[in-house]
Amino acid sequence: MTRLEFDNGPLLVRESLFSMTGAVTEAILAATTALLDQNLQAAHATASLEQQLDDNRQLIEHSTLQLLARDRQEASELRMLISAIKISALCWRMGVLAHHIGMAARHCYPAPAIPEELSGIFRQMGDAAARITDDARVTLLDAECLEVEDDTLNGLRRALFRALLDNRSHDIETAVNVALLARYYERLVDHAVALIQSVIFKVTGTKLDVGPQVG
Numbered sequence: 001m002t003r004l005e006f007d008n009g010p011l012l013v014r015e016s017l018f019s020m021t022g023a024v025t026e027a028i029l030a031a032t033t034a035l036l037d038q039n040l041q042a043a044h045a046t047a048s049l050e051q052q053l054d055d056n057r058q059l060i061e062h063s064t065l066q067l068l069a070r071d072r073q074e075a076s077e078l079r080m081l082i083s084a085i086k087i088s089a090l091c092w093r094m095g096v097l098a099h100h101i102g103m104a105a106r107h108c109y110p111a112p113a114i115p116e117e118l119s120g121i122f123r124q125m126g127d128a129a130a131r132i133t134d135d136a137r138v139t140l141l142d143a144e145c146l147e148v149e150d151d152t153l154n155g156l157r158r159a160l161f162r163a164l165l166d167n168r169s170h171d172i173e174t175a176v177n178v179a180l181l182a183r184y185y186e187r188l189v190d191h192a193v194a195l196i197q198s199v200i201f202k203v204t205g206t207k208l209d210v211g212p213q214v215g
Helices: 010-037 040-070 075-108 116-139 150-166 172-204
Strands: none
Touching: 010 040, 010 075, 010 116, 010 172, 040 075, 075 172, 116 150, 116 172, 150 172
């Protein structure tokens, strides 16, 4: 995404958030590809996407604060501008987590970073986070209510950590790597849920209470 211009105010803020959420989905998918397929190109992509998200987060925050200081906004526009700061921050945090996963995959290359028997759960967690983030992107343009499969997400968390506890055949380094990567994916899903909560609040003014709250 090129440098953002906010001459048209709130409309371009929304369009910029739409692009950011799309980049987050791309980063999550790249991170999972890097981790599970030992794909160095995907690992490098997470680094560039994280930098792109950080640049745009700073631009959105700066420009949104300028709009808040300069213009008298209607209530819906005011809610959108304030929510934009939180949404852009969540997008950046998810980009950071995806980059961490990509770097872990690169560090272990050409060996896999996680045991084969756990790859299915990690893929499901990555797919869930990417799906929810993509739903948030669509919701930015369409205020229709959607459902977040929180029971499914909680089940994946439990399955992942149960598998970690049940399998003690790996060396300490592998166990630590798996636990750290599991935490990254857990936080990705938590942030994805928080992201869609923030998007729905921005669009409708309604707070959707699902999943854990992420600060």
